[in-house]
Amino acid sequence: MCLSAGILLSTSAFAQSGAPNTQVKYNDQQVLHDIADAISASNIEQDISTLVSFGTRHTLSETESETRGIGAARRWIKAEFDKISADCGGCLEVFYQSEVISGERRIPDPVEVVSVIAIQKGTSDPNRYVLMSGDIDSRVSDVMNFTDDSPGANDNASGVAGTLEAARVLSKYKFNGSIVYAALAGEEQGLFGGRILADYAKANNWQLKAVLNNDMIGNIEGVNGVIDNTSARIFAEGTRHIETDDEARRRRFTGGEVDSPSRNLARYIDMMADRYIDNLDTMVVYRLDRFGRGGHHRPFNDLGYPGVRIMETNENYNRQHQDLRTEGGIVYGDTIDGVDFDYAAKLTALNAVSLASMAWAPKPPTKVEISGAVQPSTTLKWSELDPEENPQLKGYKIYWRYTDAPQWQFSRYVGKVSEFTLENIVIDNYFFGVASVSNDGFESPVVYPGAAGAFGE
Structure with a gap:
């Protein structure tokens, strides 16, 4: 009698799940495999090396020199986007985006914060956007030190290099929706580049469906001693910051705390990693960012846009926000020898296939x-x-x-x-x-x- 009851319960549960005919199935897209394979670790290495060569990219640093400082770096980035656009017959709209910031704790005096934006317009739904970003600026231990060398190889030349390489590969295709490639400025001084672009998106009524912020995608050796080139993290906030009281009351009874658009965007990217990126497992972290910290996706989240942070799993704090030095037998500083270019290419490929898939998909x-x-x-x-x-x-x-x-x-x-x-x-x-x-x-x-x-x- 007990055995029969158990059989009936198992059959009922089996029917409730809808298994096996309703198990999730996806169509394999060969073109996404092709896109992933086309991402070049060599190009990423070259771009990181160039960005590091500017000495410092601090937001308050030199802007007139052609070889040093944030001005030289952003002009080079724009020239790279212009070159990519020329190769695809002018398929990118490339422009500087800026705003003068002052009176802030980390920008007390007026400074023009300048980002570089490239937009690949969609063919049938050009006002629907997906976006990939990296941060131009770098820093050392003192966030206000804009003169000393600050290579910023991993944080965050890696993210900018990945964004450039994604543009090189994806610009060879046409998509229904639009793709934005953004090299954002002012991150270390207060997420200003992201805030300026998010405000621009809202003012221009962009239907912005996904923000993929790449901040440190090249380190595989953690300060915890772990060496890992097979995993990455996707940070995604839960309940929207802009939720109203009425929406919160409804959510209490119907759910949705773990199904914000940012969380479902993260699930989407996680699925793309499983299907198209060899030897990469992504960890979806149910948090806006690392504990108590922030990144350039946050200004977009602040306005209600779906946005996530994609990054390495094991950070090395000896290489983040550090003066270049050797102390107690430990080498400090964010130098290029701490970047694994194959790993950065792997995370760039994850961005590229996710952007392409969403831009080819319907709204x-x-x-x-x-x-x-x-x-x-x-x-x-x-x-x-x-x-x-x-x-x-x-x-x-x-x-x-x-x-x-x-x-x-x-x-x-x-x-x-x-x-x-x-x-x-x-x-x-x-x-x-x-x-x-x-x-x-x-x-x-x-x-x-x-x-x-x-x-x-």
Whole structure:
């Protein structure tokens, strides 16, 4: 009798999960393998070496010299983006973006903070953007010391070099959505470059669906003694900073704390690592950034945009924000010999395939809603995407997972509809979401129902 009851329970659980026919399946995209393979560690090494050669890239440093300081560095970065654009027939819009900052703790006197931006416009949905960034500036122990050498090889010439290399590779393709490559300034002095670009995106009504901030992607030897070139971290905040009181009250009863758009963006990138990047496992960290610290994705998160930080797993604090010196037998300083270029290329490839996949996919679904309380089934609804902006749209795919599962476990393609009921899948037992799917099988990130998970309209 007990055995029979056990069999009945197991069968019921099996049916509830939807297994095996609803286990998550993805279409393998050969072009994404090609993009990953095209990323060059040699190019990244050369670019980091050039950035280091400017001596210091401190935000307050020299701007007139052609060989030293932040001015020379940003002019070189712009020239590289211009060269990439020339090679693709002018496919990039390259420009400086600046604002004079003053009266700040780390910028007391007026300083022009200048970032370099390159935009590859989409063919059918040019106002939908995904963005990759790295930080131009560097620093030593004293954050106000703008004269001493500050190589900033890993922090963060690696992120800028990765952004340049992603642009070189992706500019050879055309995408439905737009891709932004950003070399942001003023990070060490207060995240100013990110704030300026985020404000620009909002003022120009960008539909910014993803910000991939790359800050230190080249170190494999941690201060803890661990040497690891097979893992990386993706930091992603939970509940949106801009959530209203009404939205918080609803979330209390419906969930969404771990399904913000930033978290589902991180899950998307984690999935791309598993499928397209050899020998790389990504750790999704449920936190805005490292404990008590910050990065250039934060200004975008502050305005409600989905954004994550991609970086190495094991940091070496002897090489971060340090004067160049040897002390107590320990060598301090962020020099180029501390960068593993193959590893930086691996993380750059992860960015490139994620950007490409999202830019080729249709826009993430909007106005996703869910119902099913005190019912045996769950119904999801969403708005139909604009066919002119999304001519590649094939249909939609519903995802679900157990509430304590980190990644989506089950899915069902439901076609080009705007409502679907999952029969005998009880709403109480799972988290749900919807992705859009292209004719070629590219998918958007999964969108959790309600304001908690919305990627914006």
